[in-house]
Amino acid sequence: xxxxxxxxxxxxxxxxxxxxxxxxxxxxxxxxxxxxxxxxxxxxxxxxxxxxxxxxxxxxxxxxxxxxxxxxxxxxxxxxxxxxxxxxxxxxxxxxxxxxxxxxxxxxxxxxxxxxxxxxxxxxxxxxxxxxxxxxxxxxxxxxxxxxxxxxxxxxxxxxxxxxxxxxxxxxxxxxxxxxxxxxxxxxxxxxxxxxxxxxxxxxxxxxxxxxxxxxxxxxxxxxxxxxxxxxxxxxxxxxxxxxxxxxxxxxxxxxxxxxxxxxxxxxxxxxxxxxxxxxxxxxxxxxxxxxxxxxxxxxxxxx
Numbered sequence: 001x002x003x004x005x006x007x008x009x010x011x012x013x014x015x016x017x018x019x020x021x022x023x024x025x026x027x028x029x030x031x032x033x034x035x036x037x038x039x040x041x042x043x044x045x046x047x048x049x050x051x052x053x054x055x056x057x058x059x060x061x062x063x064x065x066x067x068x069x070x071x072x073x074x075x076x077x078x079x080x081x082x083x084x085x086x087x088x089x090x091x092x093x094x095x096x097x098x099x100x101x102x103x104x105x106x107x108x109x110x111x112x113x114x115x116x117x118x119x120x121x122x123x124x125x126x127x128x129x130x131x132x133x134x135x136x137x138x139x140x141x142x143x144x145x146x147x148x149x150x151x152x153x154x155x156x157x158x159x160x161x162x163x164x165x166x167x168x169x170x171x172x173x174x175x176x177x178x179x180x181x182x183x184x185x186x187x188x189x190x191x192x193x194x195x196x197x198x199x200x201x202x203x204x205x206x207x208x209x210x211x212x213x214x215x216x217x218x219x220x221x222x223x224x225x226x227x228x229x230x231x232x233x234x235x236x237x238x239x240x241x242x243x244x245x246x247x248x249x250x251x252x253x254x255x256x257x258x259x260x261x262x263x264x265x266x267x268x269x270x271x272x273x274x275x276x277x278x279x280x281x282x283x284x285x286x287x288x289x290x291x292x293x294x295x296x297x298x299x300x301x302x303x304x
Contacts, residue, residue, distance in 0.1 A: 016242030019234045020250040026231030028257030031097055031106065032265060033224035038098035040217045042208040047094055047199025049213070053225035054192030054232070062185040073179040074190060082174035086191050089167025091198040096161035101268045106258025108161040110281045113248045114139040115169035120244035123173060135287040142280030145273060172248075175239045184236040191232060252282050 037046055059069055073079070096105045114136050120126040143162075175187060203210070213221065238247050255278060262268040270278075 013242035013246050016238045016247035017250050019238035019241065020247050021253050023231045023234035023238055024251060024254035025257050026227045026234065028106070028254055028261055030224045030227040030231055031102060031258060032261045033220045033227065034094060035097045035102050035266070037217045037220040037224065038094075041211065041213060041221070042203065042206075043095055043098050044199045044201075044203030044206065044208045045210050045213075046098075046221065047090065047195050047202065049199075049221050050224055050228065051192045051195025051197075051199060053222065054229050055189055055196065057225070057229045058185050058188035058192060058232075062183065062189055065183060065185060067183055067186055069186070069189060071182065071186070073181055074186070076179065078174055078177050078179070079182075079190070082171060082178065083190070083194055085167045085170030085174060086194045087167070087198045089164050089169075089171050090195050091164075091202060092160050092167060093164030095202075096157070096164055099157050100161065102258060102262035102266055104158075104268075104274060105161045106255060106262065107274060107278050107281070108143065108158070109165050109168070109258075110252055110255045110278070111139060111143040111162075112165050112169045112172070113251045114143075114284065115166065116172050116244065116248045116251075119169065119173040120176075120248070124176065124244060126244060131287070135284040138287075139281050139284030142277045142284060145277030145280060172235070172239050173244075175236055176244060180240075184233055184240070187236050188229065188232045192228075249286070252286070255282060 034046060034050065041049075062069060093105070093109070096108075117126075118136060171191075178187060202208070238250075241247065259270065259278070263270070
């Protein structure tokens with residue numbers, strides 16, 4: 001690769017990394033407002049209202065940009081797989097937000113970069129050496145520490161966030177593989193339409209009765225939509241900019257935002273085992289980032 005090519009790649013990685021950090025901060029704010037809304041609104045209805053708001057915003061942006069909302073490329077195999085992952089991730093994660101503490105849900109979500117890096121290696125051919133493999137395994141150990149299978153505090157509800165995390169990892173990877181002709185606005189539109197479908201399906205399955213939102217819960221959902229739209233747009237930009245294995249570890253910044261908001265606004269407590277698992281997960285992600293930076297630095301050195 002030429003010097004100009006390396007410089008361009010570094011610029012793309014910086015843009016992607018900044019976009020990922022912005023997305024994680026905004027997603028943490030979105031989580032906080034969705035959890036607050038779940039006190040008075042059923043889960044299925046939250047998904048439908050949230051999805052409708054986001055779809056309207058992204059649909060309007062797409063139309064302003066001159067994009068047709070229905071395109072042939074949106075119904076291909078990759079987008080079909082993306083739909084399944086999006087639906088799974090959103091449904092199970094919102095259930096986890098409603099039924100489990102925000103801080104622990106956020107911690108479990110931190111395993112997402114590990115699975116995304118694995119997917120980048122398998123499906124996009126990115127090179128992952130034994131050191132990065134070691135970091136991936138250590139990160140998985142951190143997830144197990146947080147989940148605590150067999151402990152008294154572990155319940156099946158803990159698996160909601162884990163299943164949601166797997167859905168998000170698949171969604172991110174298929175977003176990378178999505179046809180480039182589909183803009184970030186269109187991906188956002190399709191993603192929020194999926195939320196409407198997920199909410200409707202869950203409401204029908206669970207027999208939830210819709211309720212009239214009061215002013216406070218409506219306000220919470222509106223703020224969640226606002227944060228979610230900017231978060232989703234930033235995430236799609238991040239996943240389509242730079243190297244997946246370098247940009248993705250910045251997802252770990254969500255841990256700081258999510259846990260901090262959970263403790264600050266919901267008076268949640270973190271026990272020692274959760275903190276240890278959290279630290280292990282973050283350290284594995286930082287190691288992946290360090291290895292990526294070292295590899296790129298080596299590529300920029302002049303050959304003798």
